[in-house]
Amino acid sequence: MAEKKLKIERPRSAQSRFKNLSVEPEFWKHKSLEEMNKEEWELLCDGCGKCCLNKLEYKKKIYFTNAHCRFFNPKNCLCKIYEHRFEVVKDCRNIDLKAIREKPRWLPKTCAYWLLDNGYDLPSWHPLITGKASSVFEAGVSLKNRPLVSETEVEDYEDYIVDWQDL
């Protein structure tokens, strides 16, 4: 991913997103994605980090690699430059309705936005169900503890294609 300028933010706590919530309980069950406000929308992200993997597209199919964006922190699965990520990384994608509905699908099949938009409920390990940001790690569906490389070490992405079941 191309880099414009570098300004690393102080590490955030993944759990801080779930403190002092002012959203309706189980809002995702009675609101469509179109109806959600910004806070609700942000809370839907389970923090898996899998959208920060580099991907290849070939013959209308997406191939995920285990090479993550250079600004991804594999220890907490958070972006190191979240507040200004679009200014720094030109191909960092905003997760909006267009991105969620894009074909071929490039978000992982566990992504909460993709699940809700396709008629599924949130999985039992989702932090909005458990109240714990760490439940996505404990369920083994995030990038934490997976064999990853930073894109800075990659010469040919084809050498890094993975076929993990949850992508």
Ligand code: SF4
């Ligand atoms: S794949 Fe979806 S749920 Fe996972 S970090 Fe990205 S936007 Fe959030």
Ligand code: SF4
């Ligand atoms: S800039 Fe941040 S959010 Fe965007 S791909 Fe990189 S790590 Fe992920």
